[in-house]
Amino acid sequence: MQTQTTISVTLKDGSKKEIPDGSTGLDLAKSISNSLAKKSIGLVLNDELKDLTTILKNGDRVEIVTQDDPRSYELLRHSTAHVLAQAVQNLFKGAKIAIGPVIEDGFYYDFEIPNHTLTPEDFIKIEKEMERLANEDQKFVRVNIKDVDMQLNEFKSQGEKFKAELLEQYKNENPTLYVLEDKSGKSVWNDFCRGPHITSTKQIKAFKLLSVSGAYWRADETKESLQRIYGTSWWSKEELDGHLNKLEEAEKRDHRKLGRQMDLFSMHDETGPGLILWHPSLAFVRKQIEDYWKELHDKNGYEFVYTPHIAKTDLWNTSGHNEFYKENMFYMSVDEQDYVLKPMNCPFHVLIFQSRRHSYRELPIRMAELGTVYRYERSGVMHGLARVRGFTQDDAHIFCRKDQYVEEIKGVIDLVDKIYKGFGLNYFAELSTKPKDAIGTKEIWEFAEAGLEQALKEYGLEYKINPEDGAFYGPKIDFKLKDALGRIWQGATIQLDFNLPNRFDLKYTEKDGAQEQPVMVHRAIYGSLERFAALLIEHFAGAFPVWLSYKQVIVMPISDRHFEHAEKIFNLLKEKNIRANIDLRAESINAKIRDAEIEKIPYMIIIGDKEISENLISVRARKKRDLGSVQVDKFIEQVLSEIKDKTIGT
Ligand SMILES: [Zn+2]
Ligand SMILES: [Zn+2]
Secondary structure (H helix, E strand, C coil), X not given: CCCCCEEEEEECCCCEEEEECCCEHXXXXXXXXXXXHHHEEXXXXXXXXXXXCCECCCCCEXXXXXXXXXXXXXXXXXXXXXXXXXXXXXXXXXXXXXXXXXECCEEEEEEECCCCCCCHHHHHHHHHHHHHHHHCCCEEEEEECCCHHHHHHXXXXXXXXXXXXXXXXHCCCCCEEEEEECCCCCEEEEEECCCCCCCEHHHCCEEEEEEEEEEEHHHCCCCCEEXXXXXXXXXXXHHHHHHHHHHHHHHHHCHHHHHHHCCCEECCCXXXXXXXXXXXXXXXXXXXXXXXXXXXXXXXXXXXXXXXXXXXXXXXXXXXXXXXXXXXXXXXXXXXXXXXXXXXXXXXXHHHHHCCCCEHHHCCEEEEEEEEEECCCCHHHCECCCXXXXXXXXXXXXXXXXXXXHHHHHHHHHHHHHHHHCCCCEEEEEEECCCCCCCCCHHHHHHHHHHHHHHHHHHCCCEEEECCCCECCECEEEEEEECCCCXXXXXXXXXXXXXXXXXXXXXXXXXXXXXXXXXXXXXXXXXXXXXXXXXXXXXXXXXXXXXXXXCCEEEEECCHHHHHHHHHHHHHHHHCCCCEEECCCCCCHHHHHHHHHHCCCCEEEEECHHHHHHCCEEEEECCCEEEXXXXXXXXXXXHHHHHHHCCCCC
16 A cells, blocks of 8 residues: 555635645645744634644645634633633642633633632732743643543542543543643643644733633532633734723623613612613603504504413413423412413414404414513523513514515514614624424425525525524524624514414414414514613613603703793793703702713703893703704704604714
8 A cells, every 4th residue: 555645635715735644734824825824823624623733634624714813712712711720720729720611702711719719909910920821832732631540530639620520521522631831842731621722822912801700610509619710812912902992881881880870770689680670761761662663563564462461371381381481481379270470472462363263364464562571590690681580572473374474574674674773773684594403394494494585685684594593493583783882782583483373273264265374473673672772771872862862951051040041941842842851950050061961961951141142042962062052943943853863873
């Protein structure tokens, strides 16, 4: 047999490249160009992210991941987590390491540290040690664990119980160790890990530790409690600074913080976690978005219904929720009868549909409800308004014939587009297809998926496909919203359902008298009003457009002698249904302006001697914009048109 001295690999562009047998990804990069080799971080080898130093095999498909590739950050951040772990073990005697995965824009690492509670003050020390380790130019070297028992014993003798437990768990899956070697090739530290990593710690140049919190080993409250350090890592100082600025801005906009500052909503120990009390100012926002929703749904042929908050378990047995949604439901017992607080509105709408016979001529039926649902969430995952236990869905269910299905979906997409435009929000769509554990026939899935795709195409909306990410009972379109900081929020969903029509045996009468099952579509556009409110608060940083502002205008007389005229202006605004307020406190005008700015009131009207003598008003918009003197009528006209047109950006 002839020895092969070269191998052939396929590059990203489909071209083939001959390289010496035994070459690594880095060798491949060098053989293409030195500048490429310099920027190379890792590989995507046959669709899997790998170390740059992986030895290539004949026939491999190789894509070189450079610093410009978003996937390179995964390697950098995860590797930074290892350096963090090494630093913590160097600094805190007896610290044991658990896991250190990558998260969005960063990483964390979990530690068990005897007799020391980490504080942000420790970060300076740890960061300094990390910098020292990075400068040591330690190499990440992948080692196959051949003798698992020996390695287990070593971990155990080091007291590394978490590593030992993980190795025990993965011992039959070709476990690997990553050894960090100093310049002389001596092993200085190691961690049980699958990789991949960057090549050298020297590539870690711009990182920061952000926060510390408590965690449990394997997220299990009965197991060891750990300390979790969060951090972020970037290729350059500029990128890091940009990210830190964004975090700072996000913190300023945090809806929980603004919620307190602006008196928007509250939660109380007495009510329990995840149950929201909407205060008047945010309740007004909600009323506006509900009215807008009702107006558009009315125009688009939806009919409104109301359904109760609880139902006997019988209903949830039929719907299947009592079986597959049990962990998320609140149960109660009254008169020896079990009830469930509704986690979804769908079964009620199905009952309304079923309460009489339907002919093909009546379809589509579009049934809408702002329905409040309750779902159990673990207390640890609750987050302000964004993740709660009780929330209101802007829910609707469409029951239609197969030949109406594509048009119905297009109609929903159009409604989503209209509604989001009212808030000036950008969005994108994702189509999730048949998962592995799906119910329903191949034909029905093909019909449903093709219909959603056709609707997206005919509407002209770009979309990404999430393969196998649909629900077990049908495919769906998800809409993701982008806020002012570029963060992504879950928005609308359009969901096909083959399950409920079967379970409730839904029927309508076809032209020829045959009994047919209608197509059932679930859809929500805001999703949850609570989460949508959180998005609006953070997107606008609390400075809502005029149409959503609880206080739209505030009239501020400079001193007592201007009160009368100020009240006249105030009454004029009120008469025109503008939400006006008046500040008659004995405060200086500057104090009044400052307070109105904190409240983020869109317009301030200042009344003094000059304004009275000229019969004009001085107007200031929030964010310190002086709009000068204008006639009251003109101003009223402008505010009214901003409200009517839902103008953004006052
Ligand atoms: Zn690792
Ligand atoms: Zn539903």
